[in-house]
Amino acid sequence: MDDLHVAVVERADAALDVAAALDFVSDPRFGGISVFVGKVRDFNLGRQVVGISYDLFVPLALRTFRNIGERARAEIGAPMKLYIAHAKGDLGLGDLAVVVAAGTPHRAEAFRTCRLAIEAVKHEAPIWKQEHYVDGDSAWSEGCSLCEQPSEGAQDHSGHDGHGHAH
């Protein structure tokens, strides 16, 4: 579909590209664009982080991104373009892990679309983060179980479902 771009980008091949995301969601119909950029940060749960490796089940991740786009379109009920790209492989501090951009006629829909999409990516896409620490140790992050299907219209993942959402 023309108004939805989804991608998984191997870090060894390229970095995620915010300018490309903005370009994709730009449209004469749209006066509002919202972008979320997730980056690798240097500290988590009391430990000094030096890098992150992302593992993805790529075909299902891409399908999940598309489903999120379709859901956003139904939820927002306005014209929109949505860009979702996630990095794969070994990332260093400051590297871009995820870029989500939404273009809509007005800012309210743009913010909502972008928020809905990034929360869904974090909670539903088959992606795993392994943190590497300054002491040489590594650990897979605890995450959200996919055993339970998300309930219809449950867009408010603001932290009342029991696992704290430190991620």
Next chain:
Amino acid sequence: MKVRIALYGALREADPRGHLELDVPPGSTIADLRELLAAHLREHAPQVNAGLVRISAFASSEEILHNHREVPADLELAVLPPVSGG
């Protein structure tokens, strides 16, 4: 029947090949497969927390397969621990 299961995230450490094969009786459900995988890990990959399988999902490349679903024949599956993207 043989079912090939691709491993992701923390469960990758169960087998350096990134997948394993289980012998599954025909007609088994995903719930049955979950039990078989947990037992396999306890025996063959004690370094992995087999309890992780309890909160992992099974999937094809197209969809999550919930517990009541029959294990599809001739289709590679994946086991997905809790996710942590973004």
